[in-house]
Amino acid sequence: MTSKKTEKLVKIGLGVIALAILVIAYAMGTFKFIIENPDDLINLTIEHLKLVGISAVLSIGTAVPLGILVTRPKFKKYDWIVLNFANIGQTVPSLAILALVMSYFGLGWQTAIFALWFNSLLPILRNTVAGIENVNPQIIDAGRGMGMSSKQLFFKLELPNAMYAIMAGVRTSVVINVGTAALAFLIGGGGLGDLIFTGISLYDTGIILSGAVPVILLAIILDFILGRLEKVIIPRGLRRTNEAA
């Protein structure tokens, strides 16, 4: 009861803060710019979404299979190599990755996507590995004792029971990438960073915010959509256990 009440209060409080930010943004002329150039905003948002979307698909496509691979008994002893590699990937600043990769891929969106992909590997990889390794060993023992093949053990027990952690990693990296993708402008990758950096060079807070506010909204909306997706993907029997934990 009380936790529900505090949750409601916090939600209302956050809503008020968001509203206040919007009002301030309006006062600074944000919406004036957007209203005057609606096509700009739409095009840049689509570019931004493409950057985030493509890099997310690529990093899920790499990190999840890689995470699964290093949890297989055969490759278990190599998991530290992969995890450390991904750790380094996370520690190198995104801007530095952009600069480094630029010398190979040149300017443009491919470079941006590569950098975003590299940056979002770790959360997904680490969560995949942790999720699979933390599946209750007794369940696996029961499954093996009942005669499941290694394939069945993986698809029926390990993967579904690790889904919560894997989805959490995907959600984290996507939301971070929405913000990081703003840097793509610097190497000609497009996206909403265009408005932000233009605003910075022009000392125009209105233009900065007309880029920044959509980025924030995009992050919130994507997180919400992924949260809904979680409800579909994660087995119902697991949701409660994780909520309780």
Added chain:
Amino acid sequence: MIEFKNVTKVYGSGNKNVTAVNEINFHVEEGEICVFLGPSGCGKTTLLRMVNRLIPITSGKIEVDGKDVHSMDMIKLRRSIGYVIQHNGLFPNMTIEENINVVPKMLGWDQSKMKKRYSDLMDMMGLDAGQFQKRYPYELSGGQQQRIGIARALAADPPVMLMDEPFGALDPVIRDHLQNEFLKIQKEMKKTILFVSHDIDEAIKLADKIAIFNAGKLMQFGTPDEILSNPKNSFVSDFVGEERSLKRLTLLKVRDLVLLMDGFKKNISNHEWHGQVISVNENLKTALAILLAAPNGEACVVDENNRYLGILRVSDFSFLTEIHPKDFSIVR
């Protein structure tokens, strides 16, 4: 029938070898419950897990129905043996129905057969099939989960069951209740069951045969009565405890004692008796407890229909001296 022939398991760690199971020889008859008893680390669970090859054998042979388990296909072998573990090991991502039908599904049963098997098993476990069908393990109590765990192991009707402390994590009341239900089910099913336990009382209650282990060696193998009345060595007698003669009484019923007594008084009318009453089907340990609590050390024995059969006294227990349960026609 399950036969253990010189079964040995050695764990090697560097140049140091640890023998977890050492030259075990015995066999379990079809339809019997054999309880593996012993302190932690005595090798009982290792031995159990070698039967369905969760742990590979170092040397020796385990035969199920005359076939060496190592000559059989591992997956097929495991699907033909029921497996129950402590904390049930139910799959949290599957509904109760899906959990129970895991093995039948792998064996390729059709939907209607699995549906029927599910409701039959739920009936047997005393749970409502419809109510639990779409529910998940976390929604069930510990006792219910353990019942589902046993039902799941029974699903494909395997002739052999391996149970690793299935009631170990339950509170005493629920444990006692489930043990009784388990015995009732076993009476009909007649499975060959290997059952790991560290609880001597549980072993006496459930076992047809008990195998006591210590430090990887088989200390004694025999019926509960043999173990209690004639412990082979000091380890066994220590393990079964000081009150083993008291524990033996749980193996016998009042009926057994009454049959031994020539002068059992039969002529008691219902109106005369106002003291304690004992059913003929009660075990003798409980009967003794009732007698000791009775003000004059006497109690009246009644049959199933509450007819009064006669008076029992503490001194009557002397008839039991040197008598073994196996000497009775009615044992348990």
